[in-house]
Amino acid sequence: MPAGIAATAVYVVFVGLPVLALLVRAAQQESFAGSLTSDLAQQALRLSLFTSLISLLVMVLLGTPFAYLLARSHSRILRVMDSLVELPIVLPPVVAGIAMLMAFGRHGLVGPALTGLGITLPFTTTAVIFAQVFVAAPFYIRAAKLGFQSVARDYEDVSQTLGVSPWRTFWKLTLPLAAPSIIGGLALAWARAISEFGATIMFAGNLTGRTQTMPLAILSAMESDLGAALSLSVLLLIGSLTVLLVLGMFTRRQWLGRL
Amino acid sequence: MTLPKITSMELLAALTLILILACSSGAAGGARPTELVVFAASSLTDAFREAAAGYEADNREVRVVLNFDGSQRLRTQLEHGARADLLASADGRQMDLLAAAGLIGAEPVNFTTNRLVVVVFSGFKPSPTLADLAAPGTRVVIAQATVPAGFYARTVLDNLQADPAFVPNYADQVLANVVSEETNVRSVVQKVALGEADAGIVYQTDARAPNIITEVQVLPIPESRNIIASYPIAILSGSTQHGPAQRFAQRFIDYLMSEKGQQILEKHGFGNAVEVASRPDPGALTGAGDR
Numbered sequence: 032m033p034a035g036i037a038a039t040a041v042y043v044v045f046v047g048l049p050v051l052a053l054l055v056r057a058a059q060q061e062s063f064a065g066s067l068t069s070d071l072a073q074q075a076l077r078l079s080l081f082t083s084l085i086s087l088l089v090m091v092l093l094g095t096p097f098a099y100l101l102a103r104s105h106s107r108i109l110r111v112m113d114s115l116v117e118l119p120i121v122l123p124p125v126v127a128g129i130a131m132l133m134a135f136g137r138h139g140l141v142g143p144a145l146t147g148l149g150i151t152l153p154f155t156t157t158a159v160i161f162a163q164v165f166v167a168a169p170f171y172i173r174a175a176k177l178g179f180q181s182v183a184r185d186y187e188d189v190s191q192t193l194g195v196s197p198w199r200t201f202w203k204l205t206l207p208l209a210a211p212s213i214i215g216g217l218a219l220a221w222a223r224a225i226s227e228f229g230a231t232i233m234f235a236g237n238l239t240g241r242t243q244t245m246p247l248a249i250l251s252a253m254e255s256d257l258g259a260a261l262s263l264s265v266l267l268l269i270g271s272l273t274v275l276l277v278l279g280m281f282t283r284r285q286w287l288g289r290l
Numbered sequence: 291m292t293l294p295k296i297t298s299m300e301l302l303a304a305l306t307l308i309l310i311l312a313c314s315s316g317a318a319g320g321a322r323p324t325e326l327v328v329f330a331a332s333s334l335t336d337a338f339r340e341a342a343a344g345y346e347a348d349n350r351e352v353r354v355v356l357n358f359d360g361s362q363r364l365r366t367q368l369e370h371g372a373r374a375d376l377l378a379s380a381d382g383r384q385m386d387l388l389a390a391a392g393l394i395g396a397e398p399v400n401f402t403t404n405r406l407v408v409v410v411f412s413g414f415k416p417s418p419t420l421a422d423l424a425a426p427g428t429r430v431v432i433a434q435a436t437v438p439a440g441f442y443a444r445t446v447l448d449n450l451q452a453d454p455a456f457v458p459n460y461a462d463q464v465l466a467n468v469v470s471e472e473t474n475v476r477s478v479v480q481k482v483a484l485g486e487a488d489a490g491i492v493y494q495t496d497a498r499a500p501n502i503i504t505e506v507q508v509l510p511i512p513e514s515r516n517i518i519a520s521y522p523i524a525i526l527s528g529s530t531q532h533g534p535a536q537r538f539a540q541r542f543i544d545y546l547m548s549e550k551g552q553q554i555l556e557k558h559g560f561g562n563a564v565e566v567a568s569r570p571d572p573g574a575l576t577g578a579g580d581r
Contacts, residue, residue: 034298034299034302132484132486136484136485136486137485137486138413138484138485138486153469153486154429154469154470154486154487236431236469236470236471236472236481237434237470237471237472237473238468238469238470238471239471241469242470250473251434251436251473253366254360254362254363254365254366254436255362255436
């Protein structure tokens with residue numbers, strides 16, 4: 032028992048101290064808002080919000096049908112797909128970046144084909160979205176799949192025997208019941224997308240206003256404007272805590288009842 | 291006969307003991323060589339690896355540990371408490387900042403020089419010229435302004451803009467073509483070698499690596515418009531705390547300044563230390579660093 036408490040204390044200090052130190056140092060600056068007025072900080076904020084929200088949209092559009100398929104189907108191929116979905120979670124982000132460069136780069140596997148269509152991906156804001164979707168989508172798909180799995184198939188069958196179309200059944204029955212899981216997945220995926228660094232700097236590059244998201248800006252600012260780096264870090268920290276709050280809310284039973 | 295059961299606490303104690311022994315066995319023992327930690331600009335990668343090997347051959351009791359990165363990144367690490375014996379930077383700015391923070395242990399010594407070139411991806415176009423960097427649609431990569439190579443690149447662009455052979459807003463047009471600002475110069479040359487960028491401004495030493503030279507064309511910059519980057523090396527104040535290393539740190543500087551060291555640097559495309567005296571400080575030419 033004492034060993035357990037000691038270990039817990041060590042871990043809490045280990046994780047808590049850096050977070051506390053960040054808040055303390057950021058608060059010691061002359062002006063929190065002032066340090067965020069620089070071009071670097073403003074552009075990074077706007078870019079991060081814009082790209083992460085677009086990425087979320089893409090994840091929802093592509094991931095929801097996929098998650099539903101994974102939840103309902105029993106085919107062997109889809110079992111294998113399951114592992115593919117999980118891969119970006121364990122793959123080191125910088126490796127993901129290199130891999131995307133090898134695939135979508137101007138001289139990558141499909142690069143020439145894309146160039147033929149007039150599309151160049153590296154060093155564009157689109158590349159930032161690619162990187163974010165690649166690393167964050169699994170979190171959403173996984174959560175959505177679990178959500179759909181929790182909706183008993185019987186309900187859907189009964190709905191359809193009552194004459195409701197499959198599409199309406201999905202919208203009015205399955206989706207609302209799976210909503211808590213889905214919203215939790217969205218929150219986690221958003222957190223992962225906005226914090227993406229390795230794949231972004233490798234595939235999208237680092238240009239203020241176009242590809243320099245908040246994590247990249249923090250790295251660049253560290254070397255010249257520590258205040259901006261600290262303030263951006265605190266903003267991301269607040270964002271992360273908000274995500275945890277949302278996740279916590281949606282795993283509690285009372286919320287499930289309210290929906 | 292039954293074996294005694296080991297409780298979890300005893301197991302934890304045993305593991306801790308093993309950990310402590312493993313760590314301390316590293317510290318003890320006179321046969322273990324002294325470590326000399328050298329932070330060096332990424333452009334020095336190949337040259338310093340060879341120099342370190344030569345130095346270790348002459349000084350068997352020392353093991354050189356090298357850390358390559360953008361000079362500004364190394365300076366930041368040192369400001370935040372990283373321990374190193376020597377810093378070899380690509381410009382004097384980092385030294386000035388460290389001196390202001392009280393981290394320099396001895397006067398910096400300029401040990402070599404470098405110049406910039408433009409590298410163009412081999413598949414870009416048949417006979418590229420410097421003017422192509424300003425052409426619309428050219429994808430240019432340079433280092434960030436805080437990186438020595440990035441600062442120098444902007445200085446050179448301004449110098450070229452002042453040259454009547456180039457359009458009056460050459461520098462602005464080239465900077466408008468920049469698609470990425472890297473945090474160290476080696477990343478710049480890599481992006482060009484991969485063909486992801488059309489052109490980049492790097493050191494002449496970066497373009498020489500065997501895996502790079504086959505992928506790029508090198509465009510020289512007119513000598514009168516180019517900069518001479520002088521590289522200072524300094525013993526850091528943190529080094530004086532662990533006595534033996536400081537002696538070896540000075541010896542490493544001496545090695546670099548010796549004929550053997552200068553030959554290694556020259557072999558990798560660097561200029562020799564003496565050149566510095568004949569040219570004005572590139573930082574004084576224009577306010578290019580503000581771009």
